[in-house]
Amino acid sequence: MKLNALIEKLAAFEPDGQPFISIYLRAQSNNNGRDEYEIWLKNEIAEAQAGFKEESPEALAFAQSLEQIQQFLANEVEPGANGVAIFAGGAGEFFETAQLDVEFPNNRLLTYDRPHILPLVRLVEQNPKYLVLWTDTNKADIYVFGGENTINLETETRAKVEEIENVVTQGTKVGGWSQGRYQRHIGNFHLQHAKETVEEVEKIMRDAKIKHLILCGDERTIIPILRPQLSKAVEESVLAVLNLSQYDSEEEIREKTHEVMAAQNAVSDMEMVQRMYDAAKAAAGLGTMGVENTLEALSNGQVQELIISSNVDALRYSPKKVKKILKTYAVGEDHSTSDDLPSVRESRQVADELLIRAMNTDAKIVFIEDETTLKEAGGVGAVLRYNINATANG
Numbered sequence: 267m268k269l270n271a272l273i274e275k276l277a278a279f280e281p282d283g284q285p286f287i288s289i290y291l292r293a294q295s296n297n298n299g300r301d302e303y304e305i306w307l308k309n310e311i312a313e314a315q316a317g318f319k320e321e322s323p324e325a326l327a328f329a330q331s332l333e334q335i336q337q338f339l340a341n342e343v344e345p346g347a348n349g350v351a352i353f354a355g356g357a358g359e360f361f362e363t364a365q366l367d368v369e370f371p372n373n374r375l376l377t378y379d380r381p382h383i384l385p386l387v388r389l390v391e392q393n394p395k396y397l398v399l400w401t402d403t404n405k406a407d408i409y410v411f412g413g414e415n416t417i418n419l420e421t422e423t424r425a426k427v428e429e430i431e432n433v434v435t436q437g438t439k440v441g442g443w444s445q446g447r448y449q450r451h452i453g454n455f456h457l458q459h460a461k462e463t464v465e466e467v468e469k470i471m472r473d474a475k476i477k478h479l480i481l482c483g484d485e486r487t488i489i490p491i492l493r494p495q496l497s498k499a500v501e502e503s504v505l506a507v508l509n510l511s512q513y514d515s516e517e518e519i520r521e522k523t524h525e526v527m528a529a530q531n532a533v534s535d536m537e538m539v540q541r542m543y544d545a546a547k548a549a550a551g552l553g554t555m556g557v558e559n560t561l562e563a564l565s566n567g568q569v570q571e572l573i574i575s576s577n578v579d580a581l582r583y584s585p586k587k588v589k590k591i592l593k594t595y596a597v598g599e600d601h602s603t604s605d606d607l608p609s610v611r612e613s614r615q616v617a618d619e620l621l622i623r624a625m626n627t628d629a630k631i632v633f634i635e636d637e638t639t640l641k642e643a644g645g646v647g648a649v650l651r652y653n654i655n656a657t658a659n660g
Contacts, residue, residue: 267362267364267420268414268418268420269364269386269389269390269414269417269418270390270414272362272364272386273383273386273387273390273625274625275362276353276362276381276383276386277381277383277621277622277625277626279355279360279380279381280606281379281380281606282355282356282379283379284323284324284327284355284356284357284379285318285324285327285328285331285355285377285378285379286331286353286354286355286356286360286377286378286379286380286381287314287328287331287332287335287352287353287354287355287375287376287377288351288352288353288374288375288376288377288378288381288382288383289307289335289350289351289352289353289374289375289376290349290350290351290370290372290373290374290375290385290386291303291307291349291350291351291352291370291373292348292349292369292370292371292372292373293343293347293348293349293350293365293369294348294369303373306373307339307373307375310373310375311332311375314328314375314377315328315329315332317377326357327355327356327357327358328377330357330358331354331355331356331357331358331361332354333358334354334358334361335352335354338352338361338363339352342363343365344365344419346367346419347365347366347367347419348366348367348368348369349364349365349366349367349368349369349370349389350363350364350365350366351363351364351366351370351385351386353381355380355381364386364418364420365418365419365420366389366417366418366419367416367417367418367419368389368393368417370385370389371385376614378609378612378614378615379606380606380608380615380618381618382614382615382618383618383621383622384578384614384617384618384621387621387625387631388576388633389417390413390414390417391631391632391633392531392633393412393413393416393417394412394413394477394478394527394531395410395411395412395413395474395476395478396410396411396412396476396477396478396479396480396505396523396527397409397410397467397470397471397474397476397478397479397480398410398411398479398480398482398519398520398523399463399467399479399480399481399482399483400482400483400510400512400514400519401430401460401463401481401482401483401488401492402483402484402487402488402512403456403459403487403488403491404431404456404459405429405430405431405512406428406429406430406431406459406463406466407426407428407429407430408426408427408428408429408430408466408467408470409425409426409427409516409519409520410425410427410470410474410476411425411520411523411524412527416520425516425520426516427470428466428470430459430462430463430466456488456491457491460488460491460492460495461495463492464492464495464496464500467479467500468496468497468500471500471503477503478503478505478527478530479500479503479504479505480504480505480506480507480508480523480526480527481493481504481506481507481508482507482508482509482510482514482519482523483507483509483510484509484511485507485509489507505526505527505530506523506526508522508523508526510522532635535632535633535634535635535636535639536639538571538573538632538634538649539573539634539639539640539647541553541571541649542555542571542573542643542647542648542649543555543642543643543647545649545650546643546647550653551650551653551655552649552650552652552653553647553648553649553650554647554648554650555642555643555644555646555647556582556583556643556644556646556647557581557582557583557588557616557620557644557645557646558583558584558587558588558591560572560620560646560647560648561588561591561592561616561619561620561623562591563648563650563654564620564623564624564627564629564648565591565595565623566654567627567651568648568650568651568652568653568654569623569624569627569629569648569649569650569651570629570630570648570649570650570651571629571630571631571632571648571649572620572621572624572629572630572631572632572646572648573632573634573640573643573646573647573648573649574617574620574621574631574632574633574634574640574645574646575633575634575637575640575645575646576633576634576635576637577637577645578613578614578616578617578645579613580637580640580641580645581613581616581617581644581645581646582644582645583616583644585610585611586610588610588616589607589610592607592608592610592619593607617646620646629648
């Protein structure tokens with residue numbers, strides 16, 4: 267199952283009173299070839315089991331889910347997986363997994379009455395899809411990294427989506443031509459190659475709705491020919507130009523371009539935080555800060571962009587006020603997915619509720635890694651589509 271579909275399924279889960287297990291694992295092997303999470307997970311499971319009364323319905327339901335989890339870990343984990351997510355509940359009736367190319371920051375085992383989705387949503391949002399073009403004067407390789415193509419091992423799409431080669435310019439000899447005429451002849455083929463390559467790049471970006479482009483190649487030869495062929499919109503999407511050779515592997519290209527994306531995300535995050543603060547403090551009231559205000563705005567469908575700390579422990583709020591807001595909105599009108607309220611004293615459940623309401627109202631979700639930048643906002647804020655009070659007064 268693709269990650270976005272899995273997140274939607276998890277968000278729609280209706281609590282049934284039985285324990286629901288959410289597990290996030292850093293699955294990279296240690297120097298001895300063994301997964302480092304094994305001992306940690308064994309201890310976490312034992313601690314979770316001890317929290318249930320022996321032979322109680324909850325203990326039996328936990329045991330049924332645990333049996334599925336252990337079978338999966340023993341028989342189905344792919345050697346290449348760096349991150350593994352497991353979701354089990356409903357006394358064995360609900361069981362979903364995800365095996366990933368990228369790792370989770372921490373191992374987690376959580377037992378609530380519903381799934382914990384924040385780490386999975388964060389992983390998707392922090393790895394946006396982007397296109398990489400490596401090219402020289404007669405060849406081009408096009409890659410799409412990020413998104414579900416290179417996060418999820420279960421998808422079959424390869425990162426390399428296109429290879430363009432123009433053999434006309436390979437091994438051409440001057441012969442009886444003048445040097446100037448020869449250079450014009452070769453230059454025309456290089457220009458045609460650049461145009462064909464750009465045409466394919468722009469088609470892929472348009473069809474796949476990709477917003478970011480990184481160019482790779484010789485900055486003295488092909489890049490000066492290539493860049494003038496880009497449309498204005500695509501030229502504005504170029505994040506960087508890397509001087510990489512044809513001998514760099516796909517993994518090396520992915521790693522180096524991922525560093526560019528990480529730097530871009532960091533800059534973009536700071537801009538989003540500042541935009542939220544400016545909007546929240548402006549007279550127009552098109553921004554909000556704090557869990558309580560943001561939750562209310564999400565429930566009203568006002569939020570355009572949700573800005574939230576990646577660290578749920580950074581959320582600061584009044585459980586009493588949050589509970590009151592959750593109860594105020596009638597079921598079916600609050601953009602939640604369940605009649606059962608989350609535990610307001612569990613910051614992870616409150617964070618999930620914010621995310622679910624954002625997804626249900628098509629709000630953009632932005633995770634901020636540096637929690638200090640959101641301290642004034644209590645860990646969360648939003649840019650609004652409209653000010654409900656201004657609309658009412660109008």
